[in-house]
Amino acid sequence: MKIEEYAAREIFKEHGIPVPKGGVVSSLEELEDLTSTLKFPLVLKAQVPVASRGKKGGIVFAEDRRDALEKARHLFSSSIDGFPVRSILVVEKVDVLKELYIGYVIDRGERKVALLASPYGGMDLEEISREHPDTIIKYLLDPLVGLKDYMARNVAFKLGIKSLSKQFTSIAKALYDIFIKYDCELAEINPLALTNEGLIALDTRMIIDDNAALRQPLLQEEKRREFAYVDLGGNIGIIGNGAGLTMATMDIVAHFGGKPANFLDIGGGARADKVERALKKLLKNPRIKVVLINILGGITRCDEVARGILTALEEAEKIPAIVVRLKGTHEEEGKKMLAEKGIEVFEDMEEAARKAVELCR
Amino acid sequence: MKIWKKPLGKLLNFADRGSCMGILVDRNSRVLVQGITGREGSFHTLNMLNYGTKIVAGVTPGKGGERVHGVPVYDSVEEAIKKHPEINTSILFVPARYASDAVYEAIDAGIEKTVVITEHIPVHDALRFVNYAKWKGVVIVGPNCPGVINPVEKVNVGIYPVNMFAPGKVGIVSRSGTLTYEIALALTKRKLGQTTCVGIGGDPIVGLDFIEVVQLFYSDPETKAIVVIGEIGGDMEERLAAYIKKHGLEKPIVAFIAGLTAPPEKRMGHAGAIVSMGKGDARTKISALRDAGIIVAETPSQVARETENILLKRT
Incomplete structure (x- = not known):
């Protein structure tokens, strides 16, 4: 889960990383109070989970109090990529000499933590890798050893900020501590600004591993959803058991010229009630013309799946075409139950996918 | 090449294993x-x-x-x-x-x-x-894997629906669960069967990767062809492709990659199945594998057909 900038900023500040003076406001009254404690010019940053919000009008500058109120009023009444602006981070503007990048990610292939840095801050990591790949400084850290001072020091040398290597090292260490303590998939400072007063973190970003919800209070409101569900925009609804099989089902529908509407994985061992809720979820989507259910039953029982399908359909008002593939545990019982209600059941997933696409035409 | 040298060495010591x-x-x-x-x-x-x-x-x-x-x-x-x-x-x-x-x-x-x-x-x-x-x-x-099944010696250390597997000549390595069963079943239907099927797990960090398992299959005299089942996210498929390109293909490999139609920045069920920050999409993986001489099938049944063609040609 992405942590909002103002929340990440607080965490970074607590860990001793210098950030510009400021605070977060959710009304014009709060803004008025805050501005009396800050030095102009100010930067107003809309708190929306949108990439490159600067280019979309989400970051504005204010010269004085009147200017700040006017611009904040405008931000509060607008949306950025569909997200209404409910709060604004307001900070003092900093005179920047140079923008740097520093971040930690999990390097999946190497099975290590990667410390990444670049003298081209201000653009996102993806863009740096594309535009200036040779400038990326990378150290792989063994998670059993962690960050050593020499690495951070060497990064500072390579970034050309030798005189600030002490400050840089303390920031790099604090950021590593945050990365570990908060179970981050990503923790970055971008840009890390070089100023006449030293280094300062202008933007802070954290993504926390959803599987760490058990021990991360920041994630505790995030409830694990019953199904893994992703909207894909097409008109053939898809239900499968297992992530790989469900993805392959979408792909095969597309392979035969159809448009998958969604990804919905009921997981392993789903009982009838879970299947029923999954199908009902798709029946609510008016865009869906055909539902393709692909079950390869190991621990999932085909008769349970059939029962779930039938219950969902009994209670539905408008029913799209249903194509079912059942194979595996208790396949015969499941097939029989569906056949009695006139639902065609396939044994082969590719035939079923072809049929679903055909029905959509 | 970073491999888990010590365990692989031990596992590859066939003298120790008798005729397994x-x-x-x-x-x-x-x-x-x-x-x-x-x-x-x-x-x-x-x-x-x-x-x-x-x-x-x-x-x-x-x-x-x-x-x-x-x-x-x-x-x-x-x-x-x-x-x-x-x-x-x-x-x-x-x-x-x-x-x-x-x-x-x-x-x-x-x-x-x-x-x-x-x-x-x-x-x-x-x-x-x-x-x-x-x-x-x-x-x-693993973690987050279906385990390992060896149908030749009738050993299942996992959660496999065993009736979909049969003894044979094909080694399977996969990041997925049910999709693996699907492809194993397609192989079984064609009377090909498997030597071992290794589910390495759907998480971003797993203990064994494709290269390591492919190396193990190379050293197993019984395995004549290898099926690799990948998906979006990470760079394990690209790394395998780079390894094959460097060291050559010792045994034929047929691959299938799930998630061609998956949108970016969305987690598709598995914690590891996500195209993130412009990396890990299916098309890049497929072209890297093809570039290394690996056959990439477009459907699970095609995996079985291609594998059958290879084995018929070779025997």
């Missing part, structure tokens, strides 16, 4: 089930036993002295090993909250191979125990 066929698990596997008294642990213990797997003990702290399907249960791995020093493989059905602790318990007891079935283990925990296992010279399969 397949990789990672075989008729010499003596299995411990951690979390044996739980619903899943008990259910799959019965399935594994019925297939012929030699399960010698189970562990659930606090439940020592019980029996599950005739298998004695101990309070600790230490105690289980003391009573059954022949244990060389462990399989974990421990809930995510306690799973990492159980993995360390298995590693510290010196068990050669540990299969971690558990899903939703925090990625930082996996990162630490996978690196720790490497230092200790033991193998971790």
